[in-house]
Every structure is written in structure tokens, then in C-alpha cells.
Amino acid sequence: MKFIKHLFLSITAFTVLTSLMNLNSITVKADTSELSTIPVIALGTSLKSKQRQQTIKVLTQFLHGANYQETNTTGKDLVKYLNPAGNNFTINSKVWSSAMLQKTKNHGVQVQIIPYHGKNNITTTTEDQYANAALTAGIQNCKIYITSAVPIDGSNALAGVYKACKEQGTNLNQKQIDAAQDEINTLSSINNQNKGENNYSDSQLNKAIAEAKKDMSSQKSNVSNDQIKAIINNQLSNNHLDNAINNDQRNAIFKLLENVRDSGSLNSDFKFQASQLVGQINKKAHKLVNNNKSNTLPTNFNFLDWFTGFINSIAKLFKGSYFF
Incomplete structure (x- = not known):
């Protein structure tokens, strides 16, 4: 009788433990799926503390208090994403531009350059140029917000977007990124001319x-x-x-x-x-x-x-x- 009682308790404990493990597995899977849709802000690593906080405020104003993730765009990221396209960045290169990537459903790529303290500091690259380049890079169905705390031409701002894509689980093809960067440089040059x-x-x-x-x-x-x-x-x-x-x-x-x-x-x-x-x-x-x-x-x-x-x-x- 004692043996049967112990056996029953062991089976019950095993069943409860298995159920808890399965429940935990389901919860983790749901959380991972949710994370992939949370907007990601890629902040230029050269920003000073106040600039960083203001940049976050500028970019998240459209989220109306919703959750977001943060990551940093560094010189190393410029080397990784942009140097294959012919740039000469180093791991010590300054990064000021920042971007937020927010997924949408079947609305294509939309880009908005956001003024910083009322001033558009992206001096050369336009919203349409960013959107066309993002399309070439393989980015789909999202809103992209770009800003900078200091005046820059904006040619490397998409490095932050590429980094944000990776944070959301999308690894872009480097050949497409190279074509996108060539495109943004070409269209900016023609526009200037x-x-x-x-x-x-x-x-x-x-x-x-x-x-x-x-x-x-x-x-x-x-x-x-x-x-x-x-x-x-x-x-x-x-x-x-x-x-x-x-x-x-x-x-x-x-x-x-x-x-x-x-x-x-x-x-x-x-x-x-x-x-x-x-x-x-x-x-x-x-x-x-x-x-x-x-x-x-x-x-x-x-x-x-x-x-x-x-x-x-x-x-x-x-x-x-x-x-x-």
C-alpha cells in the first residue's frame, strides 16, 4: 500500500512538473514573438547623455507611451554594414544619427525625418531617398523615423536601421545593403547637382x-x-x-x-x-x-x-x- 501511495505521488509530481515546463515553454515563445514586433531605437553612440535622452523623446513621441527596445549604433556597426559598400569607417568613427524601426502590416516602407529641437539636422539625404534605399536593402512593411542631434549629411543613418532589423530578428543580405548604400549616394548626388x-x-x-x-x-x-x-x-x-x-x-x-x-x-x-x-x-x-x-x-x-x-x-x- 505504501509503495502504491509513493508511486501515485511520484506520477502526480512528474505530471505537474511536465505541465509547468510546457507552460513555461509556451510563455517564452509568446514573449519572443512579441519582442519581434516591439519598435527598436538605434541610438548613435556619440550622443552625450542629454542628447541621448532628447533623441529618445523625439523618436518615441509617436508611440504614445508604448514599449520599445534600445540598441546602440557604433563605429563597429558602420564598418560591418557600410564599409563593404565602399566606405572607410573605423571602429572609432563617430555616430550621431539615430533611427527607430516600427513594424506595420502591408503598408510598405515609410520614412519620416524628425526635427531635433525644431531643426532638421539631416542636411543631404531625403525621406524618399531613405525609403528607396531601405526597399533595396530588403526592408519591408515598417515605419522608419530618423533624427540627429547635430547636422550631418545622413548617408550612414540607415546603419542604425540595419542594426534595428537585426534586433528584431531580421538579418539582411549584405549584397542588398551594398546596393542600397550605392543607391542612396547616387540619388543624393543627382539631387545635389x-x-x-x-x-x-x-x-x-x-x-x-x-x-x-x-x-x-x-x-x-x-x-x-x-x-x-x-x-x-x-x-x-x-x-x-x-x-x-x-x-x-x-x-x-x-x-x-x-x-x-x-x-x-x-x-x-x-x-x-x-x-x-x-x-x-x-x-x-x-x-x-x-x-x-x-x-x-x-x-x-x-x-x-x-x-x-x-x-x-x-x-x-x-x-x-x-x-x-
């Missing part, structure tokens, strides 16, 4: 690039050099940039899109993300016109872009969506 030109805007160029990526995705890795060139010419024409982009700039655009193809980026997911980016650039341009309450148009305003946005807004009333 065309500043002040009335028949050019950064949004027009980035829309043309995103649409070219979408067209290339339809043919995936089989798209030839001649087809890429035809796609470029077609999209530059569609976006009224024929007279704004010179031959050297066309060749630079061809090279960056060739790199996109060779990096292995092109697939159906990439096509969807490119389509989302085209739509977001369209909406942003449309909003810019609507928010312009004076009769003075922006320096880079293009009437044909405005007219397209106007027609799209009318169509939206009847169909509920924009034409892209």
Missing part, C-alpha cells in the same frame, strides 16, 4: 526609381541591361525628367539599378513594396499641394505632377484609390 532646377524634384526622381524597380520586378533576375535602360528612359519620361537628367546621371541610375538586380532583390514581395512606395510618394506630393495655402508654388513644383495628383484625388472619390 539638380538643386534649383525648375523641371526637377527629388520626389519625381525617387518615384521614377521606385517605378523602375517595380517594372524590373515583373521580370525578376532575368531583366537584361537593355531592358533596364529602356525602363529607365520610360520612367524618366513618365515623371517629366527627360530634360532634367543628363547622360552621366542616366548612366549612374543604370548602374544603381543594375546593382539592385544583381543583389538578388527582385521578387514578388519587392514588387509589392515598390508599388507601395510609389503610392506614398504620390500621396506626399498631393498633400504638399493641398497644404500650400498661399498662391506661391514650391520651388520644385511641377504642374504635371500636380495635375496628376488632382485627377487622382477626383478618381479617389469614385473608386476609393489612387491611380499609380
Whole structure:
């Protein structure tokens, strides 16, 4: 009888222990899944204490008190992510720019540069350039917020985004990162060369690039050099940039899109993300016109872009969506 009692107690204890272990296993799995969706802030390691706290405040204002994770972007990260693309960073390089990555559902990549103390300290790289480069790097369906405590050109800000992706469990392909960094440098350079030109805007160029990526995705890795060139010419024409982009700039655009193809980026997911980016650039341009309450148009305003946005807004009333 004593033996049966001990046996019963042993079986009961084993059952309880097993149940607790299974419960713990389920809980850990749920926590891990939740962590992958929590926004990640990548803070430049050169920030001083007050700058760091202010940067966190600037980036998290859109979370409305929700949880977030923190990580640091160091010189070592610049070496890891950016040097293969041709940069010459060292582990002692200063890092000021900071970024927050927040996942979304099927809305593509959206980028917003946030002023620091009311000033935009990202002096060269634009939101559309960041978004296009993030697309090339393989980043999908997220909001990216970027700021800097000091004035910088912003060319290395995406290193923090790449680091944040890793913290969320997404390891990006280095070839795609290299293509993205080449792209951001190329588009920034073309934008700088065309500043002040009335028949050019950064949004027009980035829309043309995103649409070219979408067209290339339809043919995936089989798209030839001649087809890429035809796609470029077609999209530059569609976006009224024929007279704004010179031959050297066309060749630079061809090279960056060739790199996109060779990096292995092109697939159906990439096509969807490119389509989302085209739509977001369209909406942003449309909003810019609507928010312009004076009769003075922006320096880079293009009437044909405005007219397209106007027609799209009318169509939206009847169909509920924009034409892209």
C-alpha cells in the first residue's frame, strides 16, 4: 500500500512538473514573438547623455507611451554594414544619427525625418531617398523615423536601421545593403547637382526609381541591361525628367539599378513594396499641394505632377484609390 501511495505521488509530481515546463515553454515563445514586433531605437553612440535622452523623446513621441527596445549604433556597426559598400569607417568613427524601426502590416516602407529641437539636422539625404534605399536593402512593411542631434549629411543613418532589423530578428543580405548604400549616394548626388532646377524634384526622381524597380520586378533576375535602360528612359519620361537628367546621371541610375538586380532583390514581395512606395510618394506630393495655402508654388513644383495628383484625388472619390 505504501509503495502504491509513493508511486501515485511520484506520477502526480512528474505530471505537474511536465505541465509547468510546457507552460513555461509556451510563455517564452509568446514573449519572443512579441519582442519581434516591439519598435527598436538605434541610438548613435556619440550622443552625450542629454542628447541621448532628447533623441529618445523625439523618436518615441509617436508611440504614445508604448514599449520599445534600445540598441546602440557604433563605429563597429558602420564598418560591418557600410564599409563593404565602399566606405572607410573605423571602429572609432563617430555616430550621431539615430533611427527607430516600427513594424506595420502591408503598408510598405515609410520614412519620416524628425526635427531635433525644431531643426532638421539631416542636411543631404531625403525621406524618399531613405525609403528607396531601405526597399533595396530588403526592408519591408515598417515605419522608419530618423533624427540627429547635430547636422550631418545622413548617408550612414540607415546603419542604425540595419542594426534595428537585426534586433528584431531580421538579418539582411549584405549584397542588398551594398546596393542600397550605392543607391542612396547616387540619388543624393543627382539631387545635389539638380538643386534649383525648375523641371526637377527629388520626389519625381525617387518615384521614377521606385517605378523602375517595380517594372524590373515583373521580370525578376532575368531583366537584361537593355531592358533596364529602356525602363529607365520610360520612367524618366513618365515623371517629366527627360530634360532634367543628363547622360552621366542616366548612366549612374543604370548602374544603381543594375546593382539592385544583381543583389538578388527582385521578387514578388519587392514588387509589392515598390508599388507601395510609389503610392506614398504620390500621396506626399498631393498633400504638399493641398497644404500650400498661399498662391506661391514650391520651388520644385511641377504642374504635371500636380495635375496628376488632382485627377487622382477626383478618381479617389469614385473608386476609393489612387491611380499609380
